[in-house]
Amino acid sequence: MLTPRSAFEYSVINLQVIASSYFLKIFSYDVFYIENVISIIGAQPVEIYSGCNFFMHLHKFLFFFISYPSSLKKRFKYITLCLIFLFFIQILRIASFTMCLKYSPGLWDIFHHGSSYIFYYPGIIALWYFFSSNPNASIQNFIGLISKYFSRILLFFVFYHALIRPLQINVANYFAKPLIEKKIVNEKYFELKVDQHHLKIVHRSDEVSVLHFSIPFGQAYFFIMFFLWFKPKNLMILISVYNLALIPLYALAINFFLNGYFIFGDLITLNEKLYRLLYVLIFMIEIIRKIQINLLFNDQKKITFFHRFFKI
DSSP: OOOOTTHHHHHHHHHHHHHHHHHHHHTOOEEEEETTTEEEETTTOOEOOOGGGSSGGGHHHHHHHHHSOHHHHHHHHHHHHHHHHHHHHHHHHHHHHHHHHHOOOGGGGHHHHEEEEEHHHHHHHHHHHHHHHHHOOOOHHHHHHHHHHHHHHHHHHHEEEEIIIIHHHEEEEEEEIHHHHHHHHHSSSEEEEEEEEEEEEEETTTTEEEHHHHOOOOOHHHHHHTTTTTTTTHHHHHHHHHHHHHHHHHHHHHHHHHTTTTTTHHHHHHHHHHHHHHHHHHHHHHHHHHHHHHHHHHHHHHHHHHHHHHHH
């Protein structure tokens, strides 16, 4: 059964780990691996588990091929190419993890969280483009499109992971965490868990009752901001105001949750999932819109050519 924790996926991961070890040995590295654990001798090992594989994000990569109008033959061809690309690029990604831990272990958190943008998305966006574009589209237009969006994603990566994310972690540890702990200091029923800038309040006697939230203006928000290059203005203002509004709303939800109104935990957790889905939809709509404009422009050029050639 193909699930995020399936035996099939672990078999795929094991195969990728073996392939990564052989890849590293080509460059004369001494590599140790066992099942889904791999390391360069003398460095800290890295364990590749389901959350670090592309399976759990597969719907994002294949969504465009399934939803965009095309022939069944072409759709099957590009889905197959996408799966092959993801499989082999994951081998390089695993190899890069071991090299990061060998030479720059202090950059592990930044590299690990940003590696999907480096390895997955450039190739996936290229496949999306070729899948939806006119076969006669010029390579110059393609290179220009890729370079434009790659530079935006690179700026986002530097801005968010070098500045915003450390700030969020400090806010969570030195501001949000002490305030919540002060609130529950005399309570024996709640437990606070902090994972970087994500916080979780759990009712000890009923672990189903959970309030899980993160500091507003997260990674998805900044990715959309840089990808759309702060346009359209109204959309940027709207999602910014929405994130600002979450701060007092989350504060109220925490207070109600700690007073036994556990439904607020469900509402906040649901909101966390919905706004991430919203960002994905905005991202997909923008890509489709750009492609449609490009196709319309190419068709218009063809019509103009025929008008001039035949003097219609």
